[in-house]
Every structure is written in structure tokens, then in C-alpha cells.
Amino acid sequence: MPLPKAELHLHIEGTLEPELAFALAARNGVELPYADTEELRKAYQFSDLQSFLDLYYELMAVLRTEQDFEELADAYLERAAAQGVRHAEIFFDPQAHIARGVGIGTVIQGLARALDRSEEQHGVSTQLIMCFLRDQSAESAMETLEAAKPYLDRIVGVGLDSAEVGHPPVKFREVYEAAAALGLRRVAHAGEEGPPAYIWEALDVLGVERVDHGLRAMEDPELVERLVRERVPLTLCPLSNVRLRAVDVLEQHPLARMLAAGLLCTVNSDDPAYFGGYVGDNFHAVRDALGLELEQMRTLARNSFEAAFLEHDEERRGR
Ligand code: HPA
Numbered sequence: 183m184p185l186p187k188a189e190l191h192l193h194i195e196g197t198l199e200p201e202l203a204f205a206l207a208a209r210n211g212v213e214l215p216y217a218d219t220e221e222l223r224k225a226y227q228f229s230d231l232q233s234f235l236d237l238y239y240e241l242m243a244v245l246r247t248e249q250d251f252e253e254l255a256d257a258y259l260e261r262a263a264a265q266g267v268r269h270a271e272i273f274f275d276p277q278a279h280i281a282r283g284v285g286i287g288t289v290i291q292g293l294a295r296a297l298d299r300s301e302e303q304h305g306v307s308t309q310l311i312m313c314f315l316r317d318q319s320a321e322s323a324m325e326t327l328e329a330a331k332p333y334l335d336r337i338v339g340v341g342l343d344s345a346e347v348g349h350p351p352v353k354f355r356e357v358y359e360a361a362a363a364l365g366l367r368r369v370a371h372a373g374e375e376g377p378p379a380y381i382w383e384a385l386d387v388l389g390v391e392r393v394d395h396g397l398r399a400m401e402d403p404e405l406v407e408r409l410v411r412e413r414v415p416l417t418l419c420p421l422s423n424v425r426l427r428a429v430d431v432l433e434q435h436p437l438a439r440m441l442a443a444g445l446l447c448t449v450n451s452d453d454p455a456y457f458g459g460y461v462g463d464n465f466h467a468v469r470d471a472l473g474l475e476l477e478q479m480r481t482l483a484r485n486s487f488e489a490a491f492l493e494h495d496e497e498r499r500g501r
């Protein structure tokens with residue numbers, strides 16, 4: 183039996199497996215520049231975050247209808263449940279779809295069709311977190327928040343993703359203030375490729391409750407001290423870090439040192455279709471590479487529920 187866990191860092195578009203990509207391409211009459219799934223898989227060799235994002239945005243072209251988003255989410259939830267996930271907080275990237283003429287309502291309502299039956303069908307409770315693309319303008323982010331207003335009851339919070347370096351959190355100060363005023367929770371990717379200063383900014387300027395990745399926090403002892411003191415959760419994604427060359431090999435991943443420092447670490451899959459594994463695979467990989475004990479694995483699972491945006495009774499149920 184896999185350990186019950188919550189997944190808190192998961193881009194739904196990053197769960198698009200090659201087989202589903204080709205099936206949707208055929209159904210929607212979209213031509214992919216790859217002969218077959220095997221050739222597509224061969225393209226999954228990344229040198230950094232941007233080289234991954236190029237393929238990630240390219241493949242999204244196959245996602246066009248509510249049914250597409252429903253099938254995408256359903257496939258993820260089924261796999262996640264099999265790996266012990268009981269609760270998932272799922273990122274989506276509306277700007278990447280709006281840019282292709284797919285409205286935010288199509289995305290949210292399509293995902294909602296799968297999410298609405300997830301507890302019953304898969305035993306997984308769910309939340310949606312809408313991400314802004316940080317390499318697009320602050321105005322575009324604000325327009326996206328405006329477009330999401332009819333669907334706010336479906337969204338628990340906002341996040342910030344895409345190309346990090348050169349796009350510091352402060353760029354999105356106003357849109358995060360507006361999101362907070364709407365009662366939305368706030369998270370942001372910070373310290374994946376960007377410096378520790380971006381983590382400080384995400385906390386101090388954007389008011390985030392949780393830091394996505396936060397990998398580079400260990401370069402700044404004062405920051406570590408603060409994250410420990412305030413029990414700010416970090417949503418680490420070990421296999422992603424290896425595939426995107428943020429760490430050379432899994433054996434050198436700082437997770438064990440971060441746990442030892444008292445940081446509230448969680449383990450997640452990020453974009454599992456691209457990075458070689460779902461969340462349970464990430465748990466097993468770090469256990470084997472870092473020699474983690476069962477007690478540390480239990481701590482990671484317990485942390486995931488503590489860090490989740492769950493009410494207390496739901497949190498207890500997960501433990
Ligand atoms: N980092 C930034 N943006 C992303 C990622 C990531 O790991 N995955 C999907 N969008």
C-alpha cells in the first residue's frame with residue numbers, strides 16, 4: 183500500500199502523456215511534428231527549464247474542448263490515486279490556452295467535470311490553482327484574473343509559473359493583491375532556477391503561503407531560518423529537478439539536507455508525463471537515491487497534508 187499523501191505541485195498540462203496527446207491530436211485534427219509516441223518521447227531531453235517549456239507549450243495545441251480537459255484530468259487522477267494520492271491541488275495555465283483561442287471557461291469547466299466525480303471515482307479530493315505565466319506581462323495576468331471571476335468558486339488560489347529568471351515576483355505585486363482581495367490563497371514558483379532573493383520577494387511582496395520548488399533556499403541560511411521559523415511549506419519536485427538540470431543527479435538533491443534543517447518539505451511530481459514519474463515514483467526515487475528512512479518518508483507524507491489547503495477535518499482524515 184503506498185503511503186497516503188497530498189500532491190501540491192502538479193501542472194495538469196504536464197500530465198499529458200504521449201498516447202493521449204496523439205489521440206487528442208487525431209480527434210481534433212491537430213498535426214504534431216512527431217511521427218509517433220516513440221519519436222515524441224525522444225524529444226524529452228531537456229537542458230533547462232526553457233527547453234522543457236518549449237515542448238510543454240507546443241503539445242498543448244491538442245487540448246481544445248471541455249472533453250479534452252476532462253480526459254486529461256481523469257487520467258491524472260487515476261494514476262495519482264494508484265500512487266496513494268488522497269488530495270491534489272492542481273495547477274493550470276489559462277493564458278497558454280487563451281492564447282490559442284481556448285477560453286478559460288472551457289478549461290475550468292472541462293477540468294471540473296473530472297474533478298467533480300474524483301472523490302467518488304478515485305478517492306481523491308481536489309482543488310484548482312490558477313497560475314499566471316511570469317514571462318508574460320502583469321497586465322495579461324490581471325486580465326486573466328478578471329476572466330476567471332465567473333469561476334472563482336472553482337479556484338482555491340493563484341500561482342506563478344513558466345520561465346523564472348528575469349521575471350521576479352515583484353512584477354506581479356498588484357495582481358497578487360487583487361487575488362488576495364478576492365479571497366484567493368497565494369503560492370508561487372520561486373528558487374527553481376531563480377535566486378533566493380526571489381523566494382524572499384514571493385514571501386514579502388506577494389504574500390505567498392507556500393513556495394513551489396524553493397530548491398535554492400539552501401544557499402541563504404537567513405532564508406532557511408525564516409522558512410523554518412514560519413513553517414512555510416516547500417513543494418519540491420526531485421525528478422523534475424534532475425530532468426531540468428537544476429541538480430546534476432538525484433543523489434545530490436538537497437532534500438535530505440533540507441529535512442535535516444527543519445524545513446517543511448513536500449515531494450511532488452510537477453509535470454509527471456515529461457519527467458519520468460508520478461508522485462509515488464518521486465517518493466521511491468528519493469528514498470533510494472538519498473537513503474531516506476521510513477520515518478522520513480512518513481514525515482514527507484504528513485507534511486503534504488499539513489501544507490495543503492484543507493480544512494482541519496479533511497486534514498485529519500488524510501492522516
Ligand atoms: N517551472 C516553471 N513553470 C512550469 C513548470 C516548472 O517546473 N512546469 C510547468 N510550468
Ligand code: ZN
Pocket residue numbers: 191192193343371394452
Ligand atoms: Zn512547477
